Amino acid sequence: ALTDHPSRLMEVMKAAEQLSGYSFEPAANYLQMVLGAVEVFHSKEVLELEQAGLALHSKYQHASGLIGGYFSAAQFVLARGDSDNLFCWVEVARGMFDLGRDDLLRFLVLSEQSVNVSWVMARRFQVKSIQGCLVYLDHVDRLNDRFTGAQMTLVESAMLKHVDASLADLIDSFELLHGFDPGEVSLILALGAGIEHANSLAAFNRNAGKLPLGRQNVIERWVELGNEVARGNAFAGQAYFNLESMRSNEVLASLQGQVLFEDHRRTFDLLAEAITAKNVLVESIGESHDATNRDLTGLRGDGSVLGLPGNDGRVVRLPQSVNIFETEADNFGFYKVSLFHQLGYAEFGCFAQIVAINTVLGAYPDRQLAERLFLIAEDARIDWQLANRYPGIQPQLKRQKNRAAQARPVKERSRRAQLLEVLVQTSLDSAYEKYVRPIYWPEAALLWQTLGSLKKTTAGIDEVLEVVGQCYRLLESTGEEGAGQDLINIKKEEMAMLLEELPEPVPYRGQIDVEQVNSTLKIDALVEELQEELDAMRDQPPGAEMPGSDQDQVELGDLKKGDVGEGVAMLLTELENELGNESGDIDPGDKEGLFEFLGGISSRSSDASEHQYDEWDYQIADYRPKWCTLFEHREMDTDEQYVHTVLREHQDLARKIHQQLNKVKPEMLRKVKGVEEGEELDLERAISYVVDRRAGLTPDDNIYIQRQRKDRDVSTLFLLDMSASTDDIISDPDADPLEPLDIDDDEYLVDFFQKKKAQDEVARRIIDVEKESAVLMADALESLGDAYSVCGFSGYGRDQVDYYLCKDFEEPFNALSKGRIGGIKPCRSTRMGPPIRHATRRLVETGSRIKALIIMSDGYPQDHDYGTDRNSRDYGLMDTMKALSEAKQQGVLTYCLTVDPSGHDYLRAMCADSQYMVIQDLEQLPEEVSRVYRSLTG
Known part of the structure; x- marks a missing residue:
């Protein structure tokens, strides 16, 4: 074939000679290409190549x-x-x-690696972006x-x-779709085709698993x-498809018919009280973080239920x-059925016999x-009892x-797991046959009959325990001869896992921990006994013995740390506080042991409580939820010595603040009945007056109601900035200057730094002035009687905001509280939004008529992830x-005090002129705080 085209052969030889000028490799590869296409070596395709x-050779000859x-x-x-x-x-x-050579070489390598690449599509990429073409080639296979x-086709178009x-x-976001069902992938790609911005599309792909893909009309x-949000604001669109904006979550919830616990909290409280005739505490999962709750929380795969119901006995x-x-x-x-079910544990006798239940269950080998x-x-x-008692x-x-x-899924299981699923299906009034292999149907029928005996209205805990025994014996038996061959095709590793498999809880029922409930109710009894003894102690003269306890009382040794849930722990903490205020009538040894016990199980654990807060993003004009x-x-x-030292060293200032706050008038008018003069009649006393007169008796003239200023209803929270910058030293104009010595340079520097270090160690810092202000105010408010709280804040990043109570x-x-205030020290960053929201929440919970929040800081809010641009202050300020x-x-009334000289620049944007002050002289901060307090609460 080569000899048939002599002119073309000469062209090939000439080209080979030209390519071999510096090395044989280009010519060799060129000839291999030509010989590999010898039948068409004169074709247009070969000529193009x-x-x-x-052309490449002329550009890169060497x-x-x-x-x-x-x-x-x-x-x-x-x-x-x-x-x-x-x-x-x-x-x-x-x-x-x-x-450059590197990118060109990368292209050539990819050309040989990409087997199924469409170079027609690659050319379309290259026309728009050469670098984009290389990225496409990197991932196309x-x-x-x-x-x-x-x-x-949809992926390439996007x-x-x-x-x-x-x-x-x-592209990385597209690759995350690999685990979805084909139908879901097609839906995601089709919907993504209409999303205008790349960041929004990538966010949509990444969060597709959190969306209700089974409800196409909702997701469409x-x-x-x-897309409407993104057209007006690309940042808002990205946050929307990332499920990071409030609007995104609210729209999705609305379209799905989602119900939030928080929207119906009051309804649940009233329903629980109506059923039990008690004040039952109903919380959402996530409000407390004890061990039981951690076991039950979690997001279901389809996002349909956030957490499973639970009950710790309280x-x-x-x-x-x-x-x-x-x-x-x-x-x-x-929610309604879940609440009824949880209340049913107490209503139908389970909790009343929990001690016996726990004992019986503990006797089983498994x-x-x-x-x-x-x-x-x-x-x-x-x-079944609920259906009988509440037909509605x-x-x-x-x-x-x-x-x-x-x-509930149908899947390969061990014999025991299949029979357990039979019980679950029976409890749900559902057919069980498809969940169990035919070889086990006789046993399944027996289980169905056994559990069904509890449908009668007279069934109680004794009958339940009897059913447990019968089912346990059947499940622990070896089964029919040959049944062991049932799972012969399952690997040994899988068999070990299946043998331990237990059925998942039914979502609306949740799950309780019998031992946890047993411990909690024991502690309930202990709390009542301790409270009775505490009340009796108050009535005893000093030195009297504590009332004895009978043999039926709960022993402290029966309980251990972690045995209680949050509700009981709160009661124990309150009891601990009360005991802490007693004068000392309790024997020191007993009291120490009691505190040690209470400290182990009360809510004062070493673990910090966790709270999530929304944050406002001005760029998307929306909140980022949680x-x-x-x-x-x-x-x-x-x-512990800090407070005493401050009060001793600042006696005059403390006395002055006391005098200022003592001028504050009582804030709230209280109705006082039974006075001779007043603004209105006491109707009950007035009727008695008329009746007495008509009966010829001497009536009581004290029939009026008078409004008197009797008390103040004020709560104030002092919030201290604990950022690293509060460690800065306050310059002292009266300090002696460091005098230079007439010595050589090296000794001079050593002497200077030694003196400077000694001076810095005794110097006052910004954090010291904040703490002193808090101490002096706390001391004064103790005399005034107003409720107050002292807290500090710092942290690092949105996932670690620290709030110190x-x-x-x-x-x-x-x-204890004095020692905590004394222990305040500079930490890290200044993310202000979450601490302010948390402080506001705590103030609202007090129910006080006047609620004040006084913030002491040394600068503007800043954190390493406060917005996308770390150099910008706008996100944190907004x-x-x-x-x-x-x-x-x-x-809540708020006031910001800052010692930052440039505070006016940003505080006037954050709040009204009457709600902030820039302190020029740090020494004036304590006195200014007292003035601010008077203006807010007086």
């Missing part, structure tokens, strides 16, 4: 490896036999010649492995549309509204949100299996049962301004 190669690589890649592309792809590859290659043809953006980030509408916990059903009414029904059997049986009995709940209970039964995590610390370093409103100003506005809306 050859001409492009010679780069033999690069030129050889080109012809090697050309041979690879030519072998595919697709002319359109080949011509496009040549065009792409020519476009790459102007790049993996994308082809992950998506079908139609799906890949990449081409956003080629000028962060393409690698977008949600995306449509998100506190009922319900999910934060529910959107299982399409309608709000049915989702609210989930306690875990026995307890799970008990919970299945007891949950079934409670539901039957439709919703049936609906919840049906939904729970349908949602954006910041604040940790409230009660355990911190202490300095030094003294709470109801806490005495004792050695969020702080919003937090102050929220406080005002909730009836």
Whole structure:
């Protein structure tokens, strides 16, 4: 064939000679390419490849490896036999010649690695962006492995549309879709095609797993509204599709018919009280963080239930949100049925016999299996009892049962796991056959009959424990001969796991921990006994013995740290506070032991309580929900002598502040009945007066009501900035200057730094003045009688905002709280929004008529992730301004005191002129704080 075209043969030889000028490699690879296509070596395709190669050679004559690589890649592309792809590859290659050698070499390597690449599509990328083309080539093979043809077309179209953006980030988000069902992937890609901005599209892909993909009409509408948001504000669009904006979450919740616990808290409280005739504490999961709660919280895979219901014997916990059903009414029904079920543990006798239950379950060799059997049986009995006692709940209970039964998966399980699932399905009034292999049907029927005996209205705990025993014995038996071959095809590793498998809890029932409830109710009894003894102690003369306790009392040794939930722990903490205020009538040894016990199980644990707060993002003009995590610390370093030292060294100033605050008039008018003169009649006394006169008796003339200023209803929280900058030294104009010595340079420097270090060690810092102000105010308010709290804040990043509770409103100003205030020290950053919101929440909880928040800081709010631009102050200032506005809306008066000389520049943007002050002389801060306090509360 070569000899048939002598002129073309001469061209090839000439080209080979030209390419071999500095190395044989380019010519060798070129000839291999030509010989590999000997049948068409004179074709237009080969000529195109050859001409492009010679053009590259003329540009990089000395780069033999690069030129050889080109012809090697050309041979690879030519072998595919697709002319359109080949011509496009040549065009792409020519476009790459102007790049640096590294990028060009990268392209040539990718040309041989990318087997299924469409060079027609690559050429379209290159026309728009050469770098975008390289990124596409980097990922195209993996994308082809992950998506079908139609799906890949959508992916490539989206990449081409956003080629000028962060393409690698977008591609990474597409690769995350690999684990979804094909139908879901197609839906996500189709909806993503309408999203205008690359960042928003990448956010949508990353969060697709949190969306209700099974409800296409919901997700289509949600995306449509998100596109409207993005058209007006690209930042807002990205936050929307990231599920990081309040609007995004509210729209999704509304479309799904989602019900939030917080919106119905009062309803649940009233319902619980109506059923039990007691003041039952109902909380959402996440409000407390004890061990039991951690076991039960979590987001279901479909995002339908945030947390599982639970009950520790005192506190009922319900999910934060529910959107299982399409309608709000049915989702609210989930809450209703869950609450009824949790209350059923007490109403139908479970909690009353929890000690006996715990003892019986503990006697089984496999306690875990026995307890799970008990919970299945007891949950079934409670539901059946609820249906009998409250006929109105039957439709919703049936609906919840049906939904729970349908949602349970059918999968390979061990014999025991299959039979346990039979019990769960029986408890849900559902058919069990598909969950168990035919070989086990006789045993399944026996279990169905056994559990069904609890449907009678007279069934009680004794019957439940009897059913547990029967089921336990059946499950622990070896089963029918040959049954062991049932799972013969399952791997040994999987078998070990299946044998330990226990059924997942039913969502609306949740799960309780029998041992936890047992311990909590024991402590309930202990609290009552201790309270009775405490009351009796108050009535005893000094030196009298404490009342004895009988043998039925709960022993402290029966309980251990971690045995109680948050509700009981709060009671124990209150009791601990009361005992702490007693004068000392208790024997020191007994009191020390009691405190040690209470300290181990009360809410004063070493773990900080965790709280989440929204944050305002001015760039998207919306809140980022639950954006910041604040940790409230009660355990911190202490300095017990600090307060005494401050009061001793500042006696005159303390006396002056006392005098100022003593001038504050009582704030609240109280009605005083039974006085001779007043603004209105006391109707009851007036009627008695008339009746007495008509009866001829001497009437009581004290029939009026007078409004007197009797008391103040004020709560104030002092919030101290504990950022690192508060460690700065306050310059003292009266300090002696460091006199230079007439010595050589080296000795002079040593002497200077030694004196400077000694001077700094005794110098006052900004944090010292803040603490002194808090101490002097606390001392004065103790005399005035106003409720107050002292707290500090710092942190690092939105996930670690630290809030230090030094003294709470109801806490005495004792050695513990004084030591905490003394232990305040500079920490890290100044993220102000979350601490202000947390302080506002604490103030609102006091219920006081006047609520004041006084913030002492040394600078503007700043943190390393306060907005996208760390050099900008705007994000932090806007969020702080919003937090102050929220406080005002909730009836909290705020005032900001700063020692930053440039404070006017940003404080006037954050709050009104009457709500802030820039302290020029730090020594005046304590006195200014007292003036501010008078203006806010007087």
